[in-house]
Amino acid sequence: MTILVYLSIFLGIALFVIGSVLRILQYARLPQHLRWELYPVPHEAPERARHGGSYFETQRHWLQPQSVHHVPEWLAMCDEMILLKSLRLHHPRLWRASFAFHFGLYLIFAALPVALLRLVLHGPAALLLLAYASAILAGAGALGIVLGAIFLLKRRLSDPAQINSTKPADIFNLVFFLVTFAVLGTACLLRPQGTAGPGALLRGLLHFDPAISVGPLLAAGLILGSALLAYIPFTHMAHFIGKYFAWHAVRWDDRRNQPFSAGERRVAEYLSWTPHWSARHMDADGIRTWSEIATANPTVTSPQEKRK
């Protein structure tokens, strides 16, 4: 049983990493699109960012270097990632449940390095403190996830606004989280005597120690958790990856096109690609390039067509 638990955890982590990397590569390798930013953009100069302004508010903006203020951008990212700013401002009712759920996940992830620290530090006071800290973080995290998932599930099932956008998998995903963390929480609370707790299990996992005894409920919870981890990157729950690109490559990407830049070279390459759109005015026969199509005038009859 212990070996099975270890293997499932390693496999879960491996699939999570592979799935996430594949998804990151999928988005990162897409062509650079045309500019499509949305204001406010937080890395703008503070006096403009306050009202959502841009460098377009000044005459001859191209004569000034484009300023990028990293600190406000990082603060905006933290507010968005940790405190779910958009949801808090624009959908406060949903925010409570979603925040509990997501913050619960963050607490679980925060408990992990604390637990790892416990393995390397010495001294009874430090160990006790870290043991309590990791237990509190993990316990609060699991509670947040369970409560959040219950409220989100209730909303999915009862809110008419959600009917058209709710698929069977959406229900399954929430139930998956709910069951996994309910099982894990219960397993930790009702751990049979002589079986390993999370700390001992972590130590055993790192040393691949088969002598550790894992209780059946904790084993079930860990296998479920591993499966959940492996499943996430292959669903829309990988929005933590998509969100990075949606913000940095779309909403906040206000970079000007600079002569001789890498961006200019990339677009020059795309303009040599040959599209296949069928509408007559496109004149995209799979031979003409984007560049030729963009410089053609569909209202002017070519000499060849005239001869026809």
Place this chain on the structure above:
Amino acid sequence: MKKFTPLKSLSEPGREPLLHLENLDLMPLPEPLETTEKDRPWNELTAQAQARYECGLDNTCAVNVPQPQSPEEERELVVCFLSGLDKLFSAADNWTFLQPLLLTMEHCTGCQTCAASCHIFEASGGAEIYRPTFRSEVMRRLYFKHVRRGGLLSAWQHGEVEVNWPLIARLIELAYRCNLCRRCAQTCPLGCDNGLVARELRKLFSQEMGIAPKEIHENGSMLQLKVGSTTGMNAEIVKDNVAFIDEDISERTGIEVHTPWDVQGADVLLIHNAGEIMAWPENPGAFALLLNMAGISWTMSSELAGYDSVNYGLWYDDAQFARVALKHVEAARKLGVKRIVMGECGHAHKALCVIADRMLAGEMNIPRESYLPLLRDIVMSGKLNFDPSRNDFPVTLHDPCNVVRLMGIVEPQREILHRLCPQFREMTPHGVDNYCCGGGSGFAIMNGNNFADWRFHVSGRKKLEQVLNAFSDCMDVETPKYLCAPCSNCKGQFRDMISYYDLWKKNRIFYGGIVELAVNALAEVKPGFIDWEWR
């Protein structure tokens, strides 16, 4: 109104509309339109239109797609649609917007945060088909099923959809029930962009199936590429009209106005929306007067499309967009100007300054900017003598989405109005959180069938509410009020909507641009440049 429409209804055979809206269903308006009786009744879609075109979505018909004559024709259209769908997700065919489109397809959780931010959904009283995710959800299911070739597991994960001609016909109309204001995208916790989905659907229909509203394709971008302007004016006519405007403005202001044409090496190439020259000649006239008085070296261009800044391709077609943008830049390159300055036209700002930016390399990358910082600097410089008491009437400001939320020009127009208009008051909300006028993405020029009824009752309703609230303390007929809308399309929407509700006659709500307010306040100019004559 039937409140809820299941997604699968879109594929239902038959041409019975999925939605029938009545005034009672709509979001209430403030005084003087506070009851459904005071609201205008809708013009019904004619029996002829219903018999000829695909009108199976709602009360109206924007695109006039002819009904197929046989099942074979329907099947061909479905095949064509699916072929276009594939191209929408291919890098070679759609590198321009592939990344944001894919991110939107793959990450929406259906949280419905966007729904609360959509003026069309809210104004309709929550009609399900106008929910921003309704259209996107159909598109998402089509993507996973037909582009990603998903099977049963995919249907379980991403949902099922049946593709047939009724679905496509309704989707064509539904792509034109969004103003592309992207307010929903601004509030999305995941950065999904339902506005972009509507635009990409329009692109599929145009670039693959050759389907687009006549007003924006045939009489829009095609006409512009043929004669130089969507107004139909060629270079000679536009020069004649501007000469007439110069004469008229000189007479009205007492200051000699002359518009320079094709000046080699000028600092500024000013490109107006040519609709201004036809419908609101005082606007280009005011520009000419201000630029001359401020001593700016400027010119207009008589090159093909060089005198009309509109670029309707922005709303529906990448090729048409690129062609028109290149014409604009080519006009500037030929003249050797130092910069292009866009006149009062929101979508033209966004098109040439932002969206076209990455397409323009080498000598085509001529600096481009808005007229607003230039005008702000003229007004604040102290070189010209302004008398704000001439503008001592209630003024409120509409923020065109393309200039504000999509380009970040927020304060220059406010600095001008605070300096020149003692009774300036903001709408709520404003700035980057503004609401669309309801005419965005081409709607302001689309009047076929009873589509205008829809854009006043539904897409323009939220803005109308904002305008009425902004002037709620002075709705009496004795107080003329000025709705400043520094964008041609927005002005067109306001002109039509104010007329529709008779708010000029009954409540003296007037509309216009921002340069007119500047000239009206110029001490050197004869008083009364703003003549309060309805047009």
